[in-house]
Amino acid sequence: MASGKKSVRSGFGATMSEVAERAGVTKMTVSRVVRHPEKVNPETRDRVTAAMAALGYVPNRLAGGLSAGSSGLVAAIVPTLRHSIFADTLEGIGDVLNEAGLGLFVSSSTYRSDVEESQIRSILERRPDALVLTGLTHTGATRELLRGFGIPVVETWETGDEPVDMAVGFSNREAAHAMTAELIRSGYRRIAFVNGPSESNERARHRAEGYLAAMREAGLPAPPIQIVNDEAAIRPETGARAIRLLMKSAPDVDAVFFTSDVFAVGAILACRELGVRVPEDMGIAGFHDLEIGRVVSPTLTTVHVPAMEMGRKAGHMILARLAGNRGASERYDLGFSIISRESTRRKH
Amino acid sequence: MASGKKSVRSGFGATMSEVAERAGVTKMTVSRVVRHPEKVNPETRDRVTAAMAALGYVPNRLAGGLSAGSSGLVAAIVPTLRHSIFADTLEGIGDVLNEAGLGLFVSSSTYRSDVEESQIRSILERRPDALVLTGLTHTGATRELLRGFGIPVVETWETGDEPVDMAVGFSNREAAHAMTAELIRSGYRRIAFVNGPSESNERARHRAEGYLAAMREAGLPAPPIQIVNDEAAIRPETGARAIRLLMKSAPDVDAVFFTSDVFAVGAILACRELGVRVPEDMGIAGFHDLEIGRVVSPTLTTVHVPAMEMGRKAGHMILARLAGNRGASERYDLGFSIISRESTRRKH
DNA sequence: GTGATTTATGATACCGATAACACAGGGGAG
C-alpha cells in the first residue's frame, strides 16, 4: 500500500535536496559535507549535519554512483559457499574491502563456467568497480566481456597460464605433486587419485597433472584415476563410494589422494567400516585443510591452501588498482603446505 | 591510464542512446526492447537487438534502478561465513533470488549488533529491495532505521518475539529444551551447558532458557553454565578448553550440551585425549548438525536446523512481498530435529 | 467512410546525486 508505483520515495528517507533546504544551503554543500567535510565551513557543516540527523537522511549510492561513475561494489563469484572452502576467501576479501567502504556482491557458480558467464553478465549491469573470480577457466565470451569492460579482475585459487588481468593463488599442480611425493616418501606405492571433473576447471586438471608427474618421476605406475562426476555432490559419501569402487577395481591400491578433504574424510569412514586400517593398509590424503580433516580419526593428511590470505590479497590488489597503482606485481603465488597427519603416518 | 577521472565511459560498453542511434530509434524504444520486448514491433526489435549485440551493450542497473526506484538487490547479513553454519542459509536465499533476477549482497557482522547497525546503514545507501538478517537482536537504531525505510525485512534463525517485519526460523528455546530432555532420557543427570555470549544474540539466550527449563522440569540441578566468550573463536579448541575447565570445576558432570557442533567436536577430541570415554563417562551433544559432527568418532548427537530451508523460505517471502502479496503468513517456524548419534548413546 | 481504438514510437521530465566551473568576500603581499 505504502509503495505506490509512482514514487520512489515512499517509505524512504529524505533526499539530499530536502536536507539542503532544511539547512538553508544547496545540495552541493550537503554533498560536500558527506564526502569532503573538511571543505565546508564548520558552522555550515554543523547545520547540515543536524538537518541530516533530523531527517534521517541516508545517501543514495545508486544516484551517487551513476553520477560519479563508480558503484562502490566489488563482485565475487565462487563455485560454492558450502564447506567453507571458498567462504574463507570471501571473508578475506570482505574484510579488506569493507574497511575501504566497498561492498561485496557474492554469487556462486556451482562450478560451471556457463553459469559463471551469465552471472558475470548480470553482475556487470551493476557496474562493479572490480571483480574477483575463482580459477582461470572461463568461457571465451567471459574473457572478452571482461577485457571490454576494463575493470580490475582478480582470479584466485590458481596461478600460471594467462590471467585475464591479475591473479593470486598457488600452484595446484605443484601442490598435488608435493602431496603425491609425500605419499611415496611415506612408503605407499600403488597410489590412486580421485579428482573432481577436470573439464570444468583447471584446478582439477592441474592437480591431476601434478599427481601423474610425481608418480612418473618415482617410476611408479599410476593406477586409474577416478573421477567423481556427481554434480555438486561434495559430500563425504561421495568419497566413500569412490574408495569402495576403487578397492574393487584395483585391489592392490595402498593409498588414495583425494582432491578434497570432504571426499577423503568419507573414505576414511568407509575404510573403518570395511575393516581396512588407515594408515597401515591404506593411506588417505586430502586437499584444502578443512576443519573436518582435523577431527576425523585418524586425522587427515592434507594440503593447506591459503584460502583467506588469497582473499585478503585480492582485496588489497583491487584497492591498489583502484587507487591508481597500476603496474607493480599483479600476480601472486601464495604457496601451499603439506600437512602430514595420521592418515598417512605408516608405522613401518 | 584507461580510467581517466572524467569519463564514466572509459572501457565501458555502449550506452542505451548509442544503441538507439545505431538502430535508428530513440533510447525509449531500446529500453522497451530490454524490458518489454513484446511491446515492440518485431522488425524494430531485431534491429535493436542487432545493435545491442554489435556494440556489446550491457544495461546499467545503477541508472535503471535510480530511475525506476529499485535496485534489484537484496542484502543479507550473517554473523560469519565460516563453518557453513549460515552459508547454507545464504545459498538458499541466493538460489531463490537469482531465479527472479535479484542479486544478493552479503556481509558478515561478526556476531556484533553494533557492527550490524553500521553495516545496515551502509547497505541502505544502496537502496536494496529487501533485507535478510540473522536473529532478532538488533540495536534500537537499527529497528528504527528499518521501519523508516519500509522495505521488506526477514529475520532468520529464530522465531517469536516481535520481528521487525517478517521472520522465518525455529525455536532455539524449544530446540535446546528438546536436546536437554534427550540427554536426560539417555540417562545423563549432571548435564552442563556451554553457550556463546548471550548478550550478543537472543539465540544463545533462548537456548540457555530451554536448557534450564528442561533441567528444572526433570527436577535436576543445573551445573554452572559455561560461557565461551572468546570473540569469534568458533573453533574446536574452544570447546576442548571449555570441557577441560568444566571437568575441573564440576568433576561430577556426566554430559555437556554445546550450542555449536564446532565446540562439541573439540570436546570429544579432548575427552579422548584425557581418557574420558564418550558416551559412557561423558555424553556430548552439539547444535547445527554440521558435517564435522558426522565424521568425528563417536559421531555427534546434535540439533538439526533447517539452514538452507530458512534461506529459501526467506527468498520466497521476499519475492511474494515484492510482488505485492502483503498479508498472508509472514512468520514461519520451520522446526528442528534432534539427531541422536553415538556421542550420547549410553550402553546401559 | 468516419469516428473510435489499438499499436508503435517519440518527446519530455525526472530519479538523486556529482563534477566542473563561477563567483563573492576576506586576507596578505608589495
Add this chain to the structure above:
DNA sequence: CTCCCCTGTGTTATCGGTATCATAAATCAC
C-alpha cells in the same frame, strides 16, 4: 591601496536510464 589568491558556496550540466503522456499510423466497427 591595489592586485591576487584562497576559502566557501552556488549554478549548471550531466550520469544512463524509466515513466508518462503525446502523436502518428493502422485497424476496426457499423
